[in-house]
Amino acid sequence: TSITQPYRTGYHFQPPKNWMNDPNGPMIYKGIYHLFYQYNPKEAVWGNIVWAHSTSRDLVNWTPHKFAIYPSQPGDINGTWSGSATFLPNGTPAILYTGINPQNQQVQNLAMPKNTSDPYLLDWVKTPRNPLMAPNAQNQINATSFRDPTTAWLGADGRWKVIIGSKIHRRGLAILYTSKDFINWVKAKHPLHSAEGTGMWECPDFFPVLANGKNGVDLKIQKGVKYVLKFSLDDTKHDHYTIGDYDHVKDIYTPNRGSTDGDSGLRYDYGKFYASKTFFDSAKNRRILWGWSNESSSVSDDIKKGWAGIQAIPRVIWLGKSGKQLIQWPIEEIEKLRTNPINLPRKVLKKGSVLQVAGVTAAQADVEISFKVSNLEKAEVLNPSWTNPQLVCSRKGASVRGSLGPFGLLVLASNGFEEYTSVFFRIFKRQNKYVVLMCSDQSRSSLNPGNDKTTYGAFVDVDPVHEQISLRSLIDHSVVESFGGGGKSCILTRVYPQLAINEAAHLHAFNNGSESVTITRFSAWSMKKARIN
Numbered sequence: 001t002s003i004t005q006p007y008r009t010g011y012h013f014q015p016p017k018n019w020m021n022d023p024n025g026p027m028i029y030k031g032i033y034h035l036f037y038q039y040n041p042k043e044a045v046w047g048n049i050v051w052a053h054s055t056s057r058d059l060v061n062w063t064p065h066k067f068a069i070y071p072s073q074p075g076d077i078n079g080t081w082s083g084s085a086t087f088l089p090n091g092t093p094a095i096l097y098t099g100i101n102p103q104n105q106q107v108q109n110l111a112m113p114k115n116t117s118d119p120y121l122l123d124w125v126k127t128p129r130n131p132l133m134a135p136n137a138q139n140q141i142n143a144t145s146f147r148d149p150t151t152a153w154l155g156a157d158g159r160w161k162v163i164i165g166s167k168i169h170r171r172g173l174a175i176l177y178t179s180k181d182f183i184n185w186v187k188a189k190h191p192l193h194s195a196e197g198t199g200m201w202e203c204p205d206f207f208p209v210l211a212n213g214k215n216g217v218d219l220k221i222q223k224g225v226k227y228v229l230k231f232s233l234d235d236t237k238h239d240h241y242t243i244g245d246y247d248h249v250k251d252i253y254t255p256n257r258g259s260t261d262g263d264s265g266l267r268y269d270y271g272k273f274y275a276s277k278t279f280f281d282s283a284k285n286r287r288i289l290w291g292w293s294n295e296s297s298s299v300s301d302d303i304k305k306g307w308a309g310i311q312a313i314p315r316v317i318w319l320g321k322s323g324k325q326l327i328q329w330p331i332e333e334i335e336k337l338r339t340n341p342i343n344l345p346r347k348v349l350k351k352g353s354v355l356q357v358a359g360v361t362a363a364q365a366d367v368e369i370s371f372k373v374s375n376l377e378k379a380e381v382l383n384p385s386w387t388n389p390q391l392v393c394s395r396k397g398a399s400v401r402g403s404l405g406p407f408g409l410l411v412l413a414s415n416g417f418e419e420y421t422s423v424f425f426r427i428f429k430r431q432n433k434y435v436v437l438m439c440s441d442q443s444r445s446s447l448n449p450g451n452d453k454t455t456y457g458a459f460v461d462v463d464p465v466h467e468q469i470s471l472r473s474l475i476d477h478s479v480v481e482s483f484g485g486g487g488k489s490c491i492l493t494r495v496y497p498q499l500a501i502n503e504a505a506h507l508h509a510f511n512n513g514s515e516s517v518t519i520t521r522f523s524a525w526s527m528k529k530a531r532i533n
């Protein structure tokens with residue numbers, strides 16, 4: 001990063017220039033992590049989409065390669081859109097992806113490595129049989145809403161299964177296809193799952209998680225697991241998921257009671273995070289989530305800076321102890337970039353106090369802070385009609401004094417607080433329970449009026465009576481990626497300060513509530529630059 005490019009990231013993945021969107025086909029092969037991504041080779045806006053390709057040994061430092069998949073056949077001549085990798089029983093990775101055909105219909109294609117002994121998998125060969133799945137007069141598939149095949153799995157019946165995102169009118173669908181040989185695919189009679197009123201499901205992802213434990217599992221049919229179905233809602237641009245059960249005889253997925261499809265359900269991230277995809281990391285027995293974060297700057301600013309789109313830090317993902325939600329945490333490898341640790345002693349933060357943390361490169365940092373709250377009886381009562389956390393955060397931003405909160409971090413702050421982004425908590429009472437709200441308030445993040453400064457918010461399932469409230473923020477120039485409650489609620493935001501850049505950015509803890517809170521832990525690290533292409 002430099003003065004002329006103050007928003008380029010130090011350790012979040014991005015190409016040197018132009019447009020990037022969805023992560024595609026993430027996998028580990030012969031000890032090498034692969035990331036493909038939707039890329040426009042020509043400019044900083046969406047279009048001309050190819051699969052760009054980078055590899056890594058640690059998910060932190062990346063080497064770019066030539067494009068892996070690009071338009072070359074009738075089945076993809078107008079675009080090579082999103083898709084996923086599947087390991088065949090002989091260990092060969094196969095890629096299913098969406099192609100746009102000469103009629104601008106969406107069809108599904110297969111590409112295989114040219115040379116399986118190359119751990120970098122530089123060359124991909126498309127089968128001449130493409131497309132393998134296509135809309136036609138019989139199958140009633142909507143030709144402009146049929147895309148983004150998942151990683152396939154082998155069913156109990158010995159057949160391959162894969163789902164593809166779709167919709168019929170306002171009903172979102174995970175269309176199911178099955179195959180005996182990975183080449184000839186047959187549309188199943190019913191979708192794996194669908195939900196009325198949700199609109200197009202982009203980039204579905206379907207995978208098991210251990211019912212008890214943090215380890216990841218692959219897609220082999222097994223006991224002791226729950227299933228996750230995630231889809232990216234084209235209408236809202238959020239990644240939603242449910243937790244449920246998969247009947248692998250009937251090939252039907254059913255969300256658990258209380259796990260709701262669509263906009264009123266759970267999200268991976270309550271900020272900017274879309275078109276995500278997981279893979280099973282067999283080297284470390286974990287499931288890893290990749291997600292794309294779009295810019296919040298104007299298109300003209302994107303064109304001026306010459307690039308748009310980053311990937312979130314890969315997150316390990318597992319089912320929380322409650323069984324009701326997933327937990328996400330940045331891969332441990334990212335901690336290799338930590339340097340110059342600052343550890344502050346336990347401290348009471350009185351009302352109105354702002355505590356600066358000196359000695360960290362605040363524009364490129366990793367911060368962990370925990371709060372202990374007493375005086376819980378002082379919690380404000382949450383208006384029962386305030387069920388949308390984002391709205392509560394927008395009405396009660398960082399500058400609105402409360403009782404228990406707002407307290408948290410002011411990041412990317414300029415000297416005179418002309419600019420800052422605040423990530424904070426508030427504690428409310430609702431009936432006989434406490435409710436913890438996490439907010440990321442971008443309203444003061446930049447003096448540039450041209451950015452989207454929407455405030456984001458999420459409830460965090462922690463019990464302030466017995467637990468401390470923790471926050472980790474990965475700050476990276478134009479990225480503030482925050483994990484509340486040890487990864488129970490995540491908010492990634494994009495900000496573009498004009499004053500608080502590079503060395504002029506500062507980091508603070510604050511408490512703007514009328515009650516004191518205690519900081520029980522406060523660790524901050526400067527982050528080294530990763531090789532991100």
Ligand code: DQQ
Pocket residue numbers: 021022038049081082098147148202203275
């Ligand atoms: N992006 C891809 C599509 C997908 C969308 C095209 C989601 O395959 O549905 O670049 O961002």
